[in-house]
Amino acid sequence: MKHHIFIVEDDTNIRDIVAAYLKKEGYHVSTIDNAEQAWQLSRAETPDMWILDIMLPGMDGYELCKKIRQESEVPIIIISAKDEEVDKILGLELGSDDYLTKPFSPRELVARVKRLFKRVDATHVDHDSEQKDFFQVGDLRLDAQDRRVFWKGQEVEVTAKEFDMLHILIRNQNRAFAREELLALIWGEDYFGSDRAVDDLIKRLRKKIDGLPVETVWGFGYRLRNEEELE
Structure with a gap:
């Protein structure tokens, strides 16, 4: 079946x-x-990916990105004439998966589309039959198979990248990850944006999960702390 x-x-x-x-x-x-x-059309048929310009008449691309993310984890690539780092960070904060600055090569965009589909599809395939389906640290529980997050027994709605961040950290409890490493693991080796995207992702998770056992390793990165494993 073709991706739409x-x-x-x-x-x-x-x-x-x-x-x-x-x-x-x-x-x-x-x-x-x-x-x-575009928003009205998506009511009838949900696409497998969005490619959004920012400077649109009426509702802009940022607002559309925000609306999409309120109900879907479908991949989003933002294309824009704006090349400021703050614009890229805003796009990532709102939930886009990639950001491409105009003018760009259509071949580069196609390559990014392919890589993003490959990465997203891979998250839904279990290549390791011995992989754990459930992880728990204190009140935090992850269902890896269904990509669901629970805090104190209540399900928490998270984006694809928020889940990926928690999955990496909870599988490697008490290990400190550098921001650059998390950036490569979640956004891909070919992503050249600022590592502030990692900080923004953690900030969003802490807002959603009050008491999240992820601590900042100052000047380095983050780790998910499990006191029981340290005893």
């Missing part, structure tokens, strides 16, 4: 070129020139 991609871009040339390259790779593509229409 929504391209939301008001520049006709960019939209058509990107769509042509993606169709050539075998993807099913829908092109929309504004966020409002």
